Each structure stands twice: as C-alpha cells, then as structure tokens.
Amino acid sequence: MRITTVTSPPPASPAGTPTDTVRNPRGRRAAGVVAVLALALSTAACGAKAGETTEATSCVDTSGDSVKVGFLNSLSGTMAISETTVFKSLSMAAEEINAAGGVLGKKLDVVSEDGASEPTVFAEKAGKLIESDCVAAVFGGWTSSSRKAMLPVFEAKNSLLFYPVQYEGLEASKNIFYSGATTNQQIVPALDWLKDEKKITSIFLVGSDYVFPRTANEIIKKYAAAHGIEVKGEEYQELGSTNFGTVVDKVKQAGADAVFNTLNGDSNVAFFKEYKGKGLTAAKMPVVSVSIAEEEVPGVGVDKLVGQYTAWNYYQTVESPANEKFVAAFKKANGDKAVTSDPMEAAYTSLYLWKAMVEKANSFDVAKVQEAAGGTTFEAPEGSVTVNGENHHIAKTALIGEIQSDGLIKTVWNSPTPIEPDPYLKSYDWWEAK
Amino acid sequence: MDVFLSQVFTGLSAGGVLLLIAIGLTLTFGQMGVINMAHGEFLMAGAYTAYVMNTIIGNAEASLLLALPVGFFVGGLLGVALEAGVLRWMYRRPLDTLLVTYGVGLVLQQVARDIFGAPAKEVPGPSWLDGSVPILGYDFPLSRLFLLALSLAALAGVAAVLKLTALGRQVRATVQNRDLAETLGISTRRTDRITFFLGSGLAGIAGVALTLLGSTGPTIGSSYIVEAFLVVVVGGIGQIKGTVIAAFVIGVGQSFLEYATSGSTAKVIVLALIVVFLQVRPQGIFAVRTRSLA
Numbered sequence: 213m214r215i216t217t218v219t220s221p222p223p224a225s226p227a228g229t230p231t232d233t234v235r236n237p238r239g240r241r242a243a244g245v246v247a248v249l250a251l252a253l254s255t256a257a258c259g260a261k262a263g264e265t266t267e268a269t270s271c272v273d274t275s276g277d278s279v280k281v282g283f284l285n286s287l288s289g290t291m292a293i294s295e296t297t298v299f300k301s302l303s304m305a306a307e308e309i310n311a312a313g314g315v316l317g318k319k320l321d322v323v324s325e326d327g328a329s330e331p332t333v334f335a336e337k338a339g340k341l342i343e344s345d346c347v348a349a350v351f352g353g354w355t356s357s358s359r360k361a362m363l364p365v366f367e368a369k370n371s372l373l374f375y376p377v378q379y380e381g382l383e384a385s386k387n388i389f390y391s392g393a394t395t396n397q398q399i400v401p402a403l404d405w406l407k408d409e410k411k412i413t414s415i416f417l418v419g420s421d422y423v424f425p426r427t428a429n430e431i432i433k434k435y436a437a438a439h440g441i442e443v444k445g446e447e448y449q450e451l452g453s454t455n456f457g458t459v460v461d462k463v464k465q466a467g468a469d470a471v472f473n474t475l476n477g478d479s480n481v482a483f484f485k486e487y488k489g490k491g492l493t494a495a496k497m498p499v500v501s502v503s504i505a506e507e508e509v510p511g512v513g514v515d516k517l518v519g520q521y522t523a524w525n526y527y528q529t530v531e532s533p534a535n536e537k538f539v540a541a542f543k544k545a546n547g548d549k550a551v552t553s554d555p556m557e558a559a560y561t562s563l564y565l566w567k568a569m570v571e572k573a574n575s576f577d578v579a580k581v582q583e584a585a586g587g588t589t590f591e592a593p594e595g596s597v598t599v600n601g602e603n604h605h606i607a608k609t610a611l612i613g614e615i616q617s618d619g620l621i622k623t624v625w626n627s628p629t630p631i632e633p634d635p636y637l638k639s640y641d642w643w644e645a646k
Numbered sequence: 647m648d649v650f651l652s653q654v655f656t657g658l659s660a661g662g663v664l665l666l667i668a669i670g671l672t673l674t675f676g677q678m679g680v681i682n683m684a685h686g687e688f689l690m691a692g693a694y695t696a697y698v699m700n701t702i703i704g705n706a707e708a709s710l711l712l713a714l715p716v717g718f719f720v721g722g723l724l725g726v727a728l729e730a731g732v733l734r735w736m737y738r739r740p741l742d743t744l745l746v747t748y749g750v751g752l753v754l755q756q757v758a759r760d761i762f763g764a765p766a767k768e769v770p771g772p773s774w775l776d777g778s779v780p781i782l783g784y785d786f787p788l789s790r791l792f793l794l795a796l797s798l799a800a801l802a803g804v805a806a807v808l809k810l811t812a813l814g815r816q817v818r819a820t821v822q823n824r825d826l827a828e829t830l831g832i833s834t835r836r837t838d839r840i841t842f843f844l845g846s847g848l849a850g851i852a853g854v855a856l857t858l859l860g861s862t863g864p865t866i867g868s869s870y871i872v873e874a875f876l877v878v879v880v881g882g883i884g885q886i887k888g889t890v891i892a893a894f895v896i897g898v899g900q901s902f903l904e905y906a907t908s909g910s911t912a913k914v915i916v917l918a919l920i921v922v923f924l925q926v927r928p929q930g931i932f933a934v935r936t937r938s939l940a
Contacts, residue, residue, distance in 0.1 A: 290865070293765045421910055449909045452869050454860035457656035457790070458904040464785075465649065478766050481861035489787030491778055511861055513768045 270370070271346040274576050278319040281306070281563075282341035284352035284362075289329025290477075294555070295354045297507060298376055299324070301556040302351050304545055305563040315567045316574070323347055331361035338362045342371045348576045349374060349566050351559065356380060356423055363388065370578055374566060376559035378502070378524070380427040381635040384603040386582055391562040391597075392555060393525050393608055394635040395431055401610030402472075402500050402523035403435050405625050410498070412469035414442040418459060418483065421448035425474035428502070431637070432472060438642030444468040449475070454482035460490050463497070473501040480504055484516040494519030500612075505553035509619045517615045524554040525608040526594040527621040535593035551620070552593075561592040565599060565606070595630065605633030652784045653901045659786075661897025662794035666855060667870050668877040668889050669800055670848030674725075675875075676884020677821045677841050680733055681744040685874065686867025687754035688724050688846045692717035692853020693862040694758060697767045706770040713854045714796075721850020722843040724754075729842040737838075751867070758864040766863035775858065789858040796855050800848055805886060807844070817841055821884050880920055882930030891931055896920075 272279070283302050285295040306320045314320060323345045325337040334353060341347045342365070349372040353359045356379050366373045366387040378393040406412045417432060419425025429446060436443050444466035447459045460483070463471060475483055480501070487499070500521045506528050509517055528539055528551055538560065542552050565588060570576055573584035586601020597606045607630035613621035637643040671685050692713075699713040700706060728750060736742045775792055778785040808814035816837045819827040828834050856866065877896060881888030896916060903912035924930075 290764075296764075447908060450913075452865070453909070454856075454869065455660060455909070457660055458653070458901045459909065461652050461656055462905065465652070478861050478863060481766065481768065482859055485789070485859060486787065488776075489778055489789055490785050507765075511766045511768050513770065515770075 270578065271343070272348045272576055273346055274318065274348075277317070278321040279315065279576060280321045280323055280345055280347045281566075282338075282345060282347035282350040282352075283322055283324045284327050284334060284337055284341060284350050285324075286329040286354065286358075287324075287326040291327075291329040291354055294507070295327070295329075295352070297553065297556050298352065298354065298559045300546060301542065301552070301560040302563055304541060305560045308541070309563065309567060315570050316576070327352065327358060329355075331355070331357040334358040335361040335365050338365045338373070339369065342366075342369045347371075348570075349581075351376070351562055351566075353377070354555070359388070372566070372578055372581065374559075374562035376562050377555045378558075380424045381431075381637070382427070384605070384635050386604065387578075388604060389562065389565065389585070389599070390603075390605045390633070390635075391558040391565065393610075394605055394633050395428065396634040396637055396640070397525060397608045397610055397631045398502060398523050399428055399431060400435065400637075400640070401627055401631065402502070402612060403432060403439075403441075405523075405612050406470055406472075406500065407439055407441065409625060410470060412441065414444050414468040416444045416463050416466055416468040416471045417446040417474070418463065418471055419446075419448050419474035420451045420453075420476045420479055422451055424476075428474050429472075431643070434642050435640075442468075449479060451476060451479065453479055456483045456486040459483070460486040460492070463487075464490055464492060468497065471497060471499040473499050474503065475501075476503050478511075480508065481512045481516075484512055484520075488516050494521075504615075505555070506551035506619065506621060507553050509615060509621075514615070514617060514619050518617050520615050521624070522613045522615065522621055524611055524613065524621075526552075526554045526557040527611060527613050527623060528552045529613075529620050529622055530594060530611075532591075532593060532595060534591050538593040557593050561590060561594070561597060561606075564590045564592070565597070569599070597630065600633050603633055603635055605635060607632050648783065649905070651782055653905050654898060655781065655784050655786055657898030657901035658894065659790035659794055659897075660901055661894035662790075662797040663852075663856070663859070664873060664877050664897055665890060665893035666793065666797035666800060666852040667849065667874040668881075668893055669797070669804055669886070670721075670845040670852070671874050672878045672881065672884060672886060672889045673804070673817075673841050673845035673848070675878055677817060678733075678838055679738055679740050679743075680842075681740050681747065681875075682728075682733075683744060683748040683871060684728060684751040684754060685747075685846070685849050686869075686871035687751040687758075688721040688849035688867070689853035689856065689870065690754070690758060690862075690864065690867040691724055692721050692850035693769070693857050693866055694762060694767075694853075695720045695850065696854040696857045697762070697769050697862050700769050707772045707774065710772050710775075710854070710858075714851055717850035717854040718847040719850070721853065722847030725842045725846020725849075726839060728846075729839055733842075734835075734838075755864045755868075762864070764864065766861035768861055769857035771858050793855050793858060796851070800851060801886070801890060804844070804848070808886065813837070813840060876917075876920060880923065880930055882932035885930065885932040888930055888932040 283299060285299040286292050287296060306322050310319050325341060327334040327337060338350060341350050351374045353362060353375045354377050359375055362373055363385055373388045375388055376391050378398050381395040417429045419429060433443055445462055498521055500523055502523050504522055539552055543550055568588045568590055569581045569585050572588055573580040585599050588599045590597055595609050599606050609630045610627040611623050612625040614624045616622050674680050674682050695717040696713040700709045703709040732746055771789060775789045778787045816832045819832055820834050820837050824834055877889055877892045881892035900912050900916050903915050
C-alpha cells in the first residue's frame, strides 16, 4: 500500500538559462546525457514488466537439515524507514522459529536481499532469490508498486510471496499471501464506525496523489453515496508535498464532520501542523488516518496528533498473551524505545503462517502448501488469524485507535469478530451499484 | 469568511516561503551564473541545524532563535566549501555546475542519512508560534506569519547589503560586467566567495524556518529546489526585485488556482503559464542591464 516508490526526477534544467544555447557544444553534451538517462529509465521500466517465462521447476533443496527462505525488504532508499522495521520483525520470527526447532525439523536459513525502494530491483531480486538461492518462500515488499512488479515473477516461476502491508485491494494471486488488510478490513470498517458511532453525515477526503489514496477514495465515495454521507471535498497533494495551506483552508471552509486521511509519509507532518495552526482539533473535526502507525507518530509530533484517530488491525497496546510476548521480545532486541506497528506484526505473523501451512501440508512444495493454506490459523499478536483459501488473504479484526500523548495508540472500537477478507468487495452491493 | 481574502493570505505565506528560499539562490545564480542544485541541501543543513540545536538546548522556545544565526553560518560555510573546492574551476560553465552541484547534493543527502538516519526528524516549534491570529476574519497561523516576517527581514537585509555597503557595490558591478569590474580593481574572486557565503547562508536560514512547516529529512531540499529556480528565472536572473514579485505572484496565483481546481492541476497550470511567460519574456520580469556579452 502506501508509498509508491518515488524516484526523484532528474534535475530539471531551469527554463531559460540564458547562457546555454544549442550552439554551445556543452549543450549538446548535456542533451546526450539526458537522452541516455531517458533510455536508462525506459529500459528499467520495461524490466518491471518482464515476467520471464522460465521453467517453473523448483530447485528448493530440502535434503539437508535446513531450508532457505528469502527476506526482500528495502534496506536503502526512501522506503527503508518503514521496511527496515518489517525486516527486523521477520528476523525475530525466524530466530524464534529456529530456537523452537525449525519447520518440519529443518532450521530456517535466511537469505536477505535489499529491494532498494525500486520496484524493478524487487522484481529482479525476487527472481534471484527463487532461481539462484532456491528459497522455499519470500517474505517482504511494502509499496503496491513493488508488489505489482514482483507478482508476475512469482507467478511465472511458481513460488510464494508473503506480503505484509495493508493495500488498496482488487487483487488476488495464488502465488501471493496477503497478511495485511484489504480495504474491507480497514477502510470500510472505519467508515462504518464514523457513520454508526460518530454519527457523521459529511466527510472530507485528503490524500497523496498516487494509486492507493485514489483507489481508496473511489471506494469511500461509493460507500458514502450508498449511505447518505455527503463528500464535501476531495483533495490530493503530490507525495512529499509540504504545501497544505490551501487544502486546509478548503477543509475548514467545507466544514465536514470528519476528515479521512490517506496522506503518506512526510506530508502528514505538514498537514497536521497546518491543521493545528488553523485552529482545527480532533474535537472540532476529527481526522481518521490509515497510514500513521506507532513508528510515524514521533516524526509527525505527538502534540499535533493527540486525540486523532487511526484505522488498523493491530496496535502495540493490543491486549493478548501473544502480543505481550511479541512486544517484549522486540524491545529486548531493539531497545526500550522501539515500537511495534501493524505492518511489522503482519510480517511476523506471515512467517508463522507459512510455517503452519508447511506443517499442515507436510511438505515445502508450493502446490501442496497452496492446497493446505485454506483454514490455516495462527494465534497472532493481533488475535487469532485464519487464511482464506480462496483469495489468500487472512481474516482480521478491524481496530479504530486514538492517538495518546505517549505516542501509543489506544483501541476505541473494534469489529466484534475477525472480518473475512473480500479484496474485490463482492459482498457489498454499494460497490457494484454505481 | 471571505474566500478571496483567505486565499490571498495563504498565497502570501506560500510566497514568503518561496521568497526565503529564492533570495539566496538569486544571489549565487544571478551573480555567478552558477546553477547550484546543492542549494536545497544547504537548506537541509539548516533544518538539521535546527534539530541539533533543539536536541542540545532542549528548549523549543529559545532554540529556534539561536538556530537562525547558527544555520546561517552552517549554510554559508558549506557554500564557501563548495565554491572553494569545486565551483571556482567552472565559472561560466552553467551546465557543468548543474551536474556537479547535483552530485554534491546527492552526496550531502547521503551524509545526512548516515548521520541522522533515514526517518524524518520532528523539530518542536516554540509555543509562542502555536495557534493563530485572526486577521480580517482569517485565522493566520502564527508560524506562517513568522515565516513571512522572516523572509521580509532577510529581503531587507540583502537589499541593505547590496545598496549600502562597499561589498554591495562590488557585487552589483560584478553582476553587470565581470571583466570591467576586474579592471576597476574589484577582486571578483573575493566578491564571489562572499556572495556565495551570503546566498548559501540564506538557504541555511530558510532551512531552519522550514522546520516550522514540515518534518526534517534528507530530501527536504530537493522538494523545494525546482520551485525556487522557477522563481529566480521568472523574476529575472540576479534581480532581487523580480524575485520578490515572482515569489508572491506564483504563491498567490497558485493558492487561487489550487482553490479553484486541485493541487496537481494548479501546479500544471502554473508551469504552463511560466513557460508561456518565458516565451514572451525570456529574460524574466526584470533583466540585468549590461554591456557584457554574457
């Protein structure tokens, strides 16, 4: 979900620089450089689509007393800030599993690769992990663009990817297991809560200008139309923008009952600073955010967020024996100040789910694991989760949280039972009806 | 509340931010023909200065005021280092300076990432900048008002240096005709270096101020640099007057367009208008009167 990888544009030569004319040979050289750059970029883009059709024969070696698994996370680039935490919790899960005897008696031998925040690198490294390292399964990915780039690779080479982040839905591949939420487990419940508990009759949509917020807002608008909620406005700013003066003016003037926030990354800081600066508060006009988790709160500034709401499926404050163990172990490994968040928990859970599927299938074979997947359960920190055999998502409990002054998030509402995943929103008649 | 007024105010505050970033740039770009893509990273250095000051002092009330002069020196010293270490070999080769300074900017970003880590840092603002003041029924956020005042103060400072001091006369002479200034006994070398210090120092100040608006990360500079160049080019290269007008016209224009359409559409329209404007008037709003054959 969240951030589609931002490649910073090549520096635009300021228009009208007076001295560089075409007569200048240096001008031609610069044009050459630009052409090469453009070529490099376009070929890179092709790489993303390349779903090479190689023999889908598995080279996974299960003869020894260990089995290889791949971790593929951005350890460098713009996404490193988020994906490094996922890598840490995956590593923790692998250590725990090994300490407890491994999977089917085999220790996990982790091969870690850096996706470098580039979808093309994700696709390439996924291929490498499957074919050269012969891993039994790969865990990782964060942005929708990285997942979309890896999908054809996993399908062509018939291997398995476990993807841990909530996303925009409308996808299901037999080669991917989605342990994060799809829209009907996060966005739709958040809307239900706003409508039923907060009794809102109007809403304002603010988001970053890329695929996740736009898709999410399409869903929100259809929901609103079907439930008599007025959408007072819909504003986007490009990813990373800090210019929220006009957006907040519009929000304030429109005067909706609540704001639904699908902004990502640093934009949240600028948005909430402006929001507070113009005298808007959680009491006057609450904001529900879907991509601010525990680790983002200090970056935005706790004082700007206190009392605002988030929608996720896990918070550090969730009360369960499994979570107590998870949080304690994570703090022990990463320091007392380390916090746990939804994507980290989903990644941790995904490794255990794979273990459970393999043990149920009694085999590391992809086809057998896929067959055994349906109904596999795990006592995750977020609560008991079960894999849906049809769409490879898992049932999750939706949680609405309120941000506290200590930076943690307190659950103020939760769905009574885990919600079955419905990535294509088939069970909602308002989605089909225009 | 009046929509017209609110957009004027929002636009003015956005224009003030643009101005603060572009003043320094117009000095270095205008005088020396250096396309300094690392200007954004000097700004980042200023922002991190604010963060470090805040960590050391631990008092948000005072650290912002202290960070402003310190940020000025940090930015200025980085600028002098860039000038002395790299740029002095490539004056009058604007395209080369573009590529080189872009590279320097990437290096500085990585250095910042290594020192401070990839996650953005939050610099708490002083409590006296919390909240807003109602002006004609519009809630003007105090932090934005402070930024506007700061950019006008920086503008006044630069104008005073250029108009009233010997250095200013030398700078203006160098801008108008470098060779002739040289023959008059002005050390253009020295003038260049001081100007670069001033221009980069202003970027440092802008960086400190920007912590009031958003978070501080390694790429904070690159998100502003293109807009700052646009302001300088539209204003007329090396023209402080033009930079001021361009910053506020673009700021206010964008806020109205954004109000009428959306953020991305407004950006496209503004860029298209700038392209059209530069077709009609390639030299920008004001042009340097010069006899040199630049």
